Amino acid sequence: MRQRLMGEKESHVFKQNLKITRFGKSGRIEEAIKVFSQMPLKNVVSYNSMISAYCKNGRTRDARRLFDEMSHRNLISWNSMIAGYLHSGYVEEASKLFDKMPERDLFSWSLMITCHTRNKELEKARKLFDLLPDKRDKVCWNALIAGYAKNRQFDDAKKLLGEMPVRDLVSWNSMLAGYTQNAEMHLALRFFEEMDEKNVVSWNLILDGFVRVGDLNSAWQLFEKIPDPNMVSWVTMLCGFARNGKLVKARRLFDQMPCRNVVSWNAMIAAYVQNCQIDEATKLFKEMPERDSVSWTTMVNGFVHVGKIGEAREYLDRMPYKNIAAQTAMISGYVQNRMIAEASQIFSQIDTCDTVCWNTMIKGYVQCGRMDDALCIFRKMDNKDMVSWNIMIVGYAQVGQMDEAFKIFKEMGERNIVSWNSLITGFTQNGLYLDALKSYMLMEKEGIKPDQSTFACGLSACANLAALQVGKQLHEIFFRDMDFVDIVSWNSLIAGFALNGYGQKAVKLFEEMLVNGPAPDQATFVGVLSACNHAGLIDCGLELFKSMTEVYGVEPLAEHYACVVDLLGRAGRLEEAFNLVRGMKINANSGIWGSLLGASRVHQNLELGRLAAEKLLELEPYKTSNYVLLSHMHAEAGRWEEVERVRLSMKKSRAEKHTGCSWIELRNQILAFVTDNQVQPRTTEICNTLKSLTAVMRNPVFMSLNNVFA
Incomplete structure (x- = not known):
């Protein structure tokens, strides 16, 4: 009897553990928590399942709290927690926990090696690999090969592959994935042909590589050659057609599929959504035999994408279980339509927000100019990423509060090029050109390489300050170090020379742009024609104006005609101008x-x-x-x-x-004051008071006091 009761209890715990795992995988974290909290008897598996559920749903802090509460931990507990940290990008925390482990298995080692390779810390990964107590297992070898290959260190990856005691298909496919994920299809095909054996994964990697680079013809030819295509093969080809707008081919392929799972249905729905065919997506959604959270989230995103906010909210409310991706999509939709109150309502209903959700809400307040609310949410964030900080800098810059923007910038522990560009752009847009140049120089000192946006702002600041020498230096660095200089940067430099009266140099730069840069646009011709106008380069200006439409296909605007009319007028060629x-x-x-x-x-x-x-x-x-x-x-x-x-x-x-008018609100009344209006009550009294104040201000005594306090 006792044994039977024990068996029933164990069976019940086993079933509850399965529920926790299932709810965790499907994003139904609140249901998983409810099951776990109501369990009268919990074992190590229960805790491990709940830790895994927390981690899969981005609630790493809750997972760590539960991990610390455990009286007994097994190896799976440690590995689950480390995997959770890695899933959330907390490499340092994972590494600390790895160092504390009482024992490790090959999964622990491979986790940390993979972690370091994903974080581009290949030297740390190699050190861990060299410390392996047993190098006979292939898992860690394959993890390091994959890391080298994905980070474009192909020679190191091939060398390690050659040193492996025993290679398997995973080893070959790890190397192949490095080529395809880096769009090195020529190398990938050569390696694919050299492989001793191939499986459907190998074929799918090459197929995915062609899809990534947009070579659909090669992708389709390869797809037809796959000996036994699986669901991944079909969905990869389907997504290739969908991403490139080939919806008819995508639907034909979908209809030809021998069997369909929820992933293939979701892929086809996503294809319609991406191409704004929400009615077709809705029709297909209703035909689905089963739906998961991705299906619902795709539909919410789709309605948001086409501006049908009401329908998006309806689908969100109909979801059998909410997930953070769908709620974030809804918040984004409200933000795009400046429905900030509705966005805030959804945000407040989410128990645990991920970083994307936080950033979406902050961005909403920023777009509405509500920087106090944005700052309030920003300060509450536990896990701010670079995007969070940059949004705040941009927000303060947009409302002209550059002191606050700079304060946020200084608080950042780490800055990227976007952070610097946001600050420099903010200074430039608010007329603080000297501060923009100072920030540029500080950026150089910190070893951050400027990009096109940086140079465009720097050149714009130089042009407005007439800082010709600094502009020349920027110009030289700009054209020496940049792989590709964008049109905005060229235009800023040409306009800078034109504004400062260096017409010949502006024209010379324009000619250099035609050889080494992108095709000129309307803004380019405004700059160079203005330069010709101020420098009196009549024939050159007329030739350039003629070439606009005849050579470069740029339709002239009123600004272009004004430059040429002024150019001809200054030369006395009035009839031509008219x-x-x-x-x-x-x-x-x-x-x-x-x-x-x-x-x-x-x-x-x-x-x-x-x-x-x-x-x-x-x-x-x-x-x-x-x-x-x-x-x-x-x-x-x-x-x-x-x-x-x-x-x-x-x-x-x-x-x-139209008469000038000003007004003031006083005691719930709007009082208007109009120029030359003697009908306004107490007009005479107001004018007399103004005259008295003016007389006092002109008094020598008052003026001397003013100078003292100045």
């Missing part, structure tokens, strides 16, 4: 007519000046300077009646001009 304006495909703006009016006055072409002035006054009827310029032209020609007419028109336009 013909250019008349032949424009776009409507002339005030800049174009203003350039023509200015040139007409300089070269005393009253007829053309009057026409340009009339067009200009249609566009800017209240701009006094236009009337003044036309009046001066008539005065210089001795046409005093016309001068008087223009002046009367100017007075009339002033009278018709």
